[in-house]
Amino acid sequence: MSERPEDRAGQTPRREGPIEQPVVTAQKEGADIGGAGAAAAATTPQARGPVLIVAAHPDDPEFGLGATQAKLVAEGRKVFVALVTSGNEGGEDPSVTDEELMCQREQEQRRASAVLGVETVEFLRYPDGRVVNTLELRRDIARLIRRYKPETIFTHDPSNFFSDGHINHPDHRAVGHTTLDAIFPAAGNPRSFPELLAEGLEPHKIKDVYLFFTASANVWIDVTGHVEKKAEALAEHKSQVRKPEELKTRLLEGSARAGEPHGVGAAEGFRRIVFRR
Ligand SMILES: [Zn+2]
Numbered sequence: 001m002s003e004r005p006e007d008r009a010g011q012t013p014r015r016e017g018p019i020e021q022p023v024v025t026a027q028k029e030g031a032d033i034g035g036a037g038a039a040a041a042a043t044t045p046q047a048r049g050p051v052l053i054v055a056a057h058p059d060d061p062e063f064g065l066g067a068t069q070a071k072l073v074a075e076g077r078k079v080f081v082a083l084v085t086s087g088n089e090g091g092e093d094p095s096v097t098d099e100e101l102m103c104q105r106e107q108e109q110r111r112a113s114a115v116l117g118v119e120t121v122e123f124l125r126y127p128d129g130r131v132v133n134t135l136e137l138r139r140d141i142a143r144l145i146r147r148y149k150p151e152t153i154f155t156h157d158p159s160n161f162f163s164d165g166h167i168n169h170p171d172h173r174a175v176g177h178t179t180l181d182a183i184f185p186a187a188g189n190p191r192s193f194p195e196l197l198a199e200g201l202e203p204h205k206i207k208d209v210y211l212f213f214t215a216s217a218n219v220w221i222d223v224t225g226h227v228e229k230k231a232e233a234l235a236e237h238k239s240q241v242r243k244p245e246e247l248k249t250r251l252l253e254g255s256a257r258a259g260e261p262h263g264v265g266a267a268e269g270f271r272r273i274v275f276r277r
Helices: 005-009 038-043 060-074 098-116 135-148 170-183 194-198 227-235 244-262
Strands: 051-055 079-085 120-126 152-156 208-212 219-222 267-274
Touching (some): 051 135, 060 152, 060 208, 060 219, 060 267, 079 098, 079 135, 079 170, 098 120, 098 227, 135 170, 135 194, 170 208, 219 244, 227 244, 244 267
Parallel strands (some): 079 120, 152 208
Antiparallel strands (some): 208 267
């Protein structure tokens, strides 16, 4: 199930803080939960490695980081998208079967990703609205991490439970939580899920995580010039976005507001965790 787009279009964080230019500079204290001391990230060379996005539903990658995806692709980074569900609760017409809606939403996701230049989209096809942090899902996400060997992962902020007038979707929280559990220690520990080693998937450790749909952003990516692509991609989610022009206006306004405190034309905010190894 997806939230109504209008619930999320204006969700861009607006806290004071440094902005990332282009993807790996700037940080505030207390940002890491990996024991890393994220302040040193300000001196990290610009990342160039693959990016894996793990999200709950079709359209979450676009709402959460559509403009950032366009920017990453433009910078030459390989971006992979993995969806835990295919969004079969993302509608209110009981006459449509789960299979029909899943098929439609997977097609919409592939088109949206194609707009952003993302070539690889994978669906784990867990039931929409029922995602919980299980060992099975943790293993499935660890498998993706070992297969695609990302340097950076984007996923939901599992700590974002509620705010005034808004409850974050339980699937979002579950996917964010499970993905962090898959990152550490499962993906990087050869003794974790030995069946993955048996599949030929070697352990893999990533460098950093960016959490989207967050209420506690600590880094803002300058996406000036890429918000139109985000709107174009979201318009491909036709089952969810009824008024793409209105959404585009809100996205442009919201990202401009997010960028303004940081002196850029547009920004998307994330909570970033940096790992040292
Ligand atoms: Zn969602």
